[in-house]
Amino acid sequence: MEEQLPQEYGPKWSDQRVERMLVALVCAVVALLLALIVTVFVRAWPSFSHNGLAWFSSGGSVEDQLNAISLSAQTSGEYVYTFHAWPLIWSTLLITGGAVLIALVSALFISVFIVEFAPEWMSNILQPVIRFLASVPSVIYGLLGVLVLVPFIGNHLVTEEQKASVAGVISLTGYSLVAAILVLTIMIAPLMVSIFSDGLRAVKPGWLEGSLGLGVNRWRTTWKIGVRSARPAIIAGTVLAVARAIGEAVMLAMISGSVAFAPNPADGLIFIYEPSRPLAPTIVKNIDQLSSPPFNATLFSIAAVLLFSAALFSLAGWTARRAMRKYLMP
């Protein structure tokens, strides 16, 4: 200890120098993020500028468009950029929306249970379980989905009549919306539970005690006072879960069906058995085309949409939390 002291006081570890080094590092990380955003949008620009707002519309088969894009790079001449991504966007909306809705409700109940109502032994079991479910790699969820859930849905839940009724359009094999939504729910709910229960634990005890003292039972107190004052945490957790759900690529590439088809709720209940493919898995599935310039631009345009929507959700969450500042602990 004694002999190391001079070094600490020497110019090598002087405070100014350390601070300057740390500031440089922090600036580098910030610059890296800016570079990422700029790069993604610059690379995506050809696709957006050729399609305009039609990028987001429907029209024609997405598979045919992707084939045409990849073909145009091989046969010299004009690059083709035409791409109408609506089936992919619609699939993302359905799967993300469905999973986030189910996960939000169940995560609320589970975190209330963990924090307030579960007996000690039960919450001692539940907390590690939630942490475990949050840390299972997405590819394992995907594998179990492909080998267990998808065959189960295909063989037992979808009836032969249902398969026959859409035979000319699409084949119902079990790769479906409902499989994707269920597995995605199990992936994002633990994320929400851990943030929600932190929020519930941070509620001022005095507020809860005031309500209990007025004779309101513990259940109503928790929901009317606890959950309401934990709203900033609930929003934060939901935003994080939405970002995770939008960006989930590998698991969905494995079990959502990999057909750029837009399931139509107007078909009746059968639409939940229909396959589709969200935006992020489209990138993974076509990654070997990355070296052809028009395809590169198309994949980056999908990435740009993902990045933009993730940013939009964070911004919305941030605004909502700002409005609820009074609930935050001082």
Added chain:
Amino acid sequence: MLLLKDKSKEKGAVEGSATWSLTDRIGLAICWTLGLLFCAIAVAIVVYLMIQGVKFLRPEMLWTPAAAGFTETESGGFSDAFIGTMIVATLGIALALPTGVAIAIWLVEYGRPAALARITESTIEAIAGIPSIVLALFGTVIFSSTALGFLSRTSEGVVFGRSFFAAGAMLSLVALPLIVASVREGLNSIPRHVREASYAVGKTKAATTRRILLPTCRPQVATGAMLGLGRIIGDTAIIVVLLGATQNFAPVEGAPFPFNFLRGAGTTLTNFVYEASPTGNLNQPQKAYAAAFVLLLMVLALNAAVDVVHRRARKVGTWSH
């Protein structure tokens, strides 16, 4: 938080659910159902993978490289994937840990100018929210630039852009937010008077941080590192994009020993599971189960390690508040 914990101990004495109205009791029943359902799902995942793993995992798979073959017995094991996971984890954490700790120290101990601190916080939050597939695409751009060509395979001036270096660097960004959050929490929990005592005996800020603050929040540093490690070994999108679609090491010729492998393409367990699943290119579900079981064991070991660190930190107790 402490108050609530006290309350939970005497919960039974306070009020049972017997006096509640029917809707409230139904709500509590939903709580129990969902809680038990999630436990059942977790148990099902572990037990099912364990059964399949024990059925299909052969120890020699861990040291036999993958080979071309028509049946599952001919196509070798997944040793390259197993070692690849280790390499990627080492590279990723070696980059993310020092960076994350440094950023956390700056945010808590220095944090001036305040505007830069706020920007940094948002940056870390944003990095946590970026889908890893977008990070992977960004990686293909920076690592196929000529300036970074020395990190991957190059032929006739064209940079390949896929290597362990590239994948490890992008994966470190996945782990970074977790490490920063954990270390920040640790530093924030150290009371102010500890720092003041150190300054009073003439220590500089840098020396205080290195000698007192960092050793004190060692449990949080370890937790952050292990959470990050779990995320790194579980990520697939970045591996598929930045490490290549091969199932064997593809070392670069002419480079000295560790670098020929690190600059070349390869595979990891997650990539192997993805490719060996029925939707991948290999379609060897038995081996996919075996590899997934190995991966699950790693994740379980990391979870257990986090638990041990937490429990020990609580037992020793850092500072009384």
